[in-house]
Amino acid sequence: MKRLPEVRLQKLERLRGGHAPRALELCSGCGGLSLGMEAAGIELLAHVEFDSTAAASYALNFRPPHEDSAEAWARARDMVASDPATIAEEIGLKGKVEDHFDILAAGLPCQAFARIGRSKLRSVRKDEEAFKNDPRAQLYQRFLQYVEAVQPVALIIENVPDILNFGGHNVPEEICEHLEEMGYRVRYTLLNAAYYGVPQMRERLFLVAIDESLGFDPSFPQPTHAAKLPSGYESARSTALKHVPAEGSRFHPIPQAVPGLPPAVTVKQALSDLPVITEHFAEPAIMRRRKTSDVLPYAAYDGLESYAKLMRHWLGHDRVILGTSGHVVRITPRDFETFARMKSNGEYPHAFKVAHELFEEHLSSLAASEKPRNNSAAWKSLRATFVPPYDPGKFPNKWWKLDPKMPSRTLTAHMGKDTYSHIHWDATQKRTISVREAARLQSFPDSFRFAGAMNAAFRQIGNAVPPLLGLAIAERLCKDLVRKPVAAPVVTIKLEATAKVA
Incomplete structure (x- = not known):
């Protein structure tokens, strides 16, 4: 039987009572995924973005939870040097950090994972293994530390499909293993933005996790538009999928467009x-x-x-x-x-x-x-x-x-x-x-x-994550979080103290 933190079960009860989910987003950029989450009814409670100009854009378009925390809301932050408890305190959130956030999301930097980014790193640093040594390639491990501190009931990670083959290593599978140990059901898949009303053929990997106590696996949105991907996109997709384990993987079949859908936006x-x-x-x-x-x-x-x-x-x-x-x-x-x-x-x-x-x-x-x-x-x-x-x-x-x-x-x-x-x-x-x-x-x-x-x-x-694609992911996740749980034996545990990432 799983031993799950009681705070996560309390959060699920709160959501079933009709309250809006509350999100902390890491590597938020200017706010593409945030726009989608907000439109799905999710409250944007805090964000972390390293680039000062992108953080300034975020502050131009989204309001802080407290008007007197505008300066802290607009501040650029390093997710490695920052910790969720301090961030929450700076923007005026009172109490234990694990009480505040229901959803933890991240569009982790893709430069070390994308093939074009790897080539550039090799060229600049004169090192064939430069992409493996890039600090940005390890940020998913820092993300897992935030999960431990925040105890969300759901998680979203977005990245390029090439993250499935990081020097022969399937990073999403590793993330799934860690999250399962923490008491989550996890799945990942590839989604193309053109199938969700975005006038752009943009292929991205999405990993979604939900609390184990729900008793079912997370799901992904069904396409709203029909599109025919050019051969280059199909080839890149096939290459990425070669690195999904044949057995025991957490890969979710790519959602397919059904007949009768409107064509992709031109x-x-x-x-x-x-x-x-x-x-x-x-x-x-x-x-x-x-x-x-x-x-x-x-x-x-x-x-x-x-x-x-x-x-x-x-x-x-x-x-x-x-x-x-x-x-x-x-x-x-x-x-x-x-x-x-x-x-x-x-x-x-x-x-x-x-x-x-x-x-x-x-x-x-x-x-x-x-x-x-x-x-x-x-x-x-x-x-x-x-x-x-x-x-x-x-x-x-x-x-x-x-x-x-x-x-x-x-x-x-x-x-x-x-x-x-x-x-x-x-x-x-x-x-x-x-x-x-x-x-x-x-x-x-x-x-x-x-x-x-x-x-x-x-x-x-x-x-950025295309806001319309972010909306599709967020709407599907919100529906899963208020679904009737499938009965499963769980043991709850109380967190002894406010979690703080070192």
Whole structure:
């Protein structure tokens, strides 16, 4: 028989009495998962975020439990150096820390787990095993210490699918083993955001745990939309699943879309009512002065899409707004005409060819006396004003032009450094996407504000859990927590003292 802390059983009784679940989120970022949990009826009681700009964004959009704790609420924190008891005290929560939180959630940093992150770490540190030695790869162990201190009745972890193969080690299985020893039922699976109303094909691993006393395994949300994943996503999924044990694993079969569901939300449905942006090439001085906080009116658009309506009127964040912020884009004059001429769904080899065509056309327009000799220094200099320097054989996916009839490809934190991975489909705008368009593709509502300048905003968006996907997970979890328990013998134990992580 399991020996479970009495405080967890008391929390479950509280939830069955109709009270809202209360959450502590670690590695919250700017608040993507928090938006989903909040919309599902979960009270956001505390959060921890290391990045100061992301923490500032969180404070801009979510209220602290006590108005006099605003400074502590907005403070950036290191989850290793912090402990839940001190955090609770700083934001004004009285009493034992294990009494406060019903749900513990975390979007743990993925840099050491993601294949692209591993490659970068190897390159920067000149060490093939750098990803294994990265401190961020051990944060799941710190998360388990928070579980011990907080004694939640439910847990959510989000990460990239590559966490299933961390140098041959399936990290979610290890986490499950530890949580089972603590008295939880645990399952993990892969979910793609496009199946849950997000206009983006974003594959992520979710691990969910619930208190053992409930007597059943946690479940996952069923898809609300139908989508066909491109071969690259299917291949990555298959590769990840190879590292799930054939027997005895805690892997939950990936939820499948049933016939009759509406198709996935497309890029055009998601973005068409947002402002047309041409200042980057028509009046670049205006674009250089524009801030991410500056508001522009919506574009005139007949037949507003249901997705756009949701982004304008998100539950709890539906203040009346006549326009949106975040209409800043990169100013890259060399590539504007290449963007315009690229075909939808075109990648870097296609862009490279288009740029060469533009260069050749320009050469043809010059008088004979003006044409530089082939491969001369002048010729190479002129070519560089049209053609990007990257080898198309080495960087086939460096650029991509959005397909308006499909969901977007995955947005990443690397957009903070360049946004060529998401070029706007509209040839008349000839640009990469704006901050607000990235936010829409990630399902952030239009009223959501981002602290910092353009690069920081892109990074926050790319790092975030899509709020609509977070909502689906949170709603399913809340339903499980108030389900009638399946009878199972348990022995309760009392915690002797307020738990505090060392």
